[in-house]
Amino acid sequence: MWCCFCFISRADFSKEPAFSWMNTLSEEVKRAIKRSRILFCNGYDFDELSSHMIISAVEYTVEVGTSVFFDPGPRGKSLLSGTVEEQKALEHFLRMSDVLLLTSDEAESLTGLVDPILAAQELLRKGNRTKWVVVKMGPKGSILITKSGITCASAFKVKIMDTVGCGDSFVAAIAYGFIHNIPLVTTLAFANAVGAATAMGCGAGRNVATLKQVVELMETPDLNEDDKFWNELLREHLDSQEVTFLSKMVLNGSNGRMKHVTLQKVVSELLPKLKSSQLEGTLSS
Incomplete structure (x- = not known):
């Protein structure tokens, strides 16, 4: 038995994020973040939301005491060489996340270190709030x-x-x-x-x-x-x-x-x- 899936979004056909028109966090979104224990984000969020919105969400999450989990995924490498805004947002995530989750290849691409443990320790060192780095x-x-x-x-x-x-x-x-x-x-x-x-x-x-x-x-x-x-x-x-x-x-x-x-x-x-x-x-x- 084989399963095959194909995921396509508006972002696949445009350089602009799918919801680029969103520029502020709504009160409903703020309430949801405040009620939550964790805000989980991954690299593909950059295909949906502007870098400004992503940074705003992280800053508000930290402000209200909700933990931030971030998994850069395959997009992490491209974000490193992306726009100035994308690089800034990625750096913000890496500094402000409580928990980082990534593969050994992704850890290497973000740090330049082949050893996944050394790479994780480097991310811990650079993080302002990072408590755990989980390497898959x-x-x-x-x-x-x-x-x-x-x-x-x-x-x-x-x-x-x-x-x-x-x-x-x-x-x-x-x-x-x-x-x-x-x-x-x-x-x-x-x-x-x-x-x-x-x-x-x-x-x-x-x-x-x-x-x-x-x-x-x-x-x-x-x-x-x-x-x-x-x-x-x-x-x-x-x-x-x-x-x-x-x-x-x-x-x-x-x-x-x-x-x-x-x-x-x-x-x-x-x-x-x-x-x-x-x-x-x-x-x-």
Whole structure:
């Protein structure tokens, strides 16, 4: 079974953003931002809104205490060489976001650093408010870098049907962990599971993974553990920061500055929280 999608907007046929006529935030939009815990934006917002509007939205979000999540996506590279206004808006996002989410290639294009951990640390250094930088490593897994440590989680092995919606699903899980102060390694494992479960289906929207599917995946996991890849990536960083690593079989504990946490421990701590949220109506089943 194959799924094929084509997304086309007005921006594909014009250099102007689709809603270039919008120049101020409406009171309705301001109320929505103020009521929200997180404002999530990605690079494609530049195809819809002017750079001025985007900066206005970020500034108002910061003013009212709502957190900013930003995923530059493939547009990040083109924005770096875009108009002066686009470059200014991109720089504003990178400085004012609480959480940045990007692939290893996108991190390299924004910083010039091949090592995704060094790239993330550079983004943290330049950010005024940045607390987390999450780097998506494709089939290898993902990394969450803070100023105090590095957290790594291998990806789940699944049969991929369609990757549409996986990135947004991953972000939603990261946001859940951020809002609820869930441990970083647990948040990362949950996000990997949500993204993987979504890839097992077809299409986005209402077709993204359900909580039931995510739980089933985490309870009977098959992690894509590539020890050689992770050892090479982390070797240069073990002396400078503590590293927390999600493992399937390794006993909980530390080895030097490497702290191993088993997936079983993560699942046992996370599932009660998820089921409680489901009962409260804050998660979809």
